[in-house]
Amino acid sequence: MNPGNLCVLVLLNFVHVGVLYALASRFQQQARGEWFRGGMVGLNAGLNGLLIEAILRQWVPAVGLSLLVALGASLYVSRSSLYHRFIGWANWLLPMSWLINALGLIFVGINLALAPLGYCSERFRALRVYLRFEPHTCTFIMTGGAIRALPAFKGFNMGNFVFLKPGSEYLLRHEIGHLLSLAAMGAAFHLIGGIDESLIQLRYWEAYAEYLADSYNQPTRSVLSMWR
Numbered sequence: 001m002n003p004g005n006l007c008v009l010v011l012l013n014f015v016h017v018g019v020l021y022a023l024a025s026r027f028q029q030q031a032r033g034e035w036f037r038g039g040m041v042g043l044n045a046g047l048n049g050l051l052i053e054a055i056l057r058q059w060v061p062a063v064g065l066s067l068l069v070a071l072g073a074s075l076y077v078s079r080s081s082l083y084h085r086f087i088g089w090a091n092w093l094l095p096m097s098w099l100i101n102a103l104g105l106i107f108v109g110i111n112l113a114l115a116p117l118g119y120c121s122e123r124f125r126a127l128r129v130y131l132r133f134e135p136h137t138c139t140f141i142m143t144g145g146a147i148r149a150l151p152a153f154k155g156f157n158m159g160n161f162v163f164l165k166p167g168s169e170y171l172l173r174h175e176i177g178h179l180l181s182l183a184a185m186g187a188a189f190h191l192i193g194g195i196d197e198s199l200i201q202l203r204y205w206e207a208y209a210e211y212l213a214d215s216y217n218q219p220t221r222s223v224l225s226m227w228r
């Protein structure tokens with residue numbers, strides 16, 4: 001496929017997910033809203049399957065991973081701890097998530113490359129990093145570093161990588177919730193949710209993607225409680 005066609009397809013995917021996201025957001029907590037959330041999961045499952053088949057020319061992993069993602073449309077499945085383990089690790093294998101994981105890997109590389117400066121001089125102590133691993137969902141957690149959350153925020157998620165400001169470890173489960181949403185609904189959902197939270201909502205925690213991610217941290221009785 002030539003780069004021009006690929007750009008058009010990526011743009012169409014963003015528009016498609018953008019429309020579904022806006023409708024899911026508009027009708028959240030209503031039965032109609034659930035159709036649009038399911039639409040985003042189904043679209044992501046199908047596109048992951050098509051891409052895996054196109055890359056590997058093997059239908060077994062394509063169908064298997066596509067089905068795993070599609071199961072996330074059911075709240076009964078998406079709230080299970082076993083499902084979090086599968087979808088968290090499988091996120092590495094999902095082409096629709098690779099853009100975000102690649103950015104996360106680049107950010108980790110930049111932060112690690114600059115970290116020694118932080119140990120050479122007190123002036124640059126903000127560059128010091130602490131890296132650890134959360135095995136349940138395969139999440140790498142980086143605290144501190146040159147690339148960090150915007151001033152109004154304490155952390156952010158880039159797929160299987162979470163970046164926290166020092167002292168903000170309490171945010172970890174919320175950020176892992178974003179990883180689960182990425183695996184289920186893809187990079188376009190992740191980026192549109194980020195734009196919604198940072199630029200559109202007056203209160204960032206009222207963004208649709210925020211409600212879904214935060215349910216991994218603080219489950220509620222609402223249908224927005226996707227992850228627990």
Ligand SMILES: [Zn+2]
Binds near residue numbers: 174210213
């Ligand atoms: Zn968030």
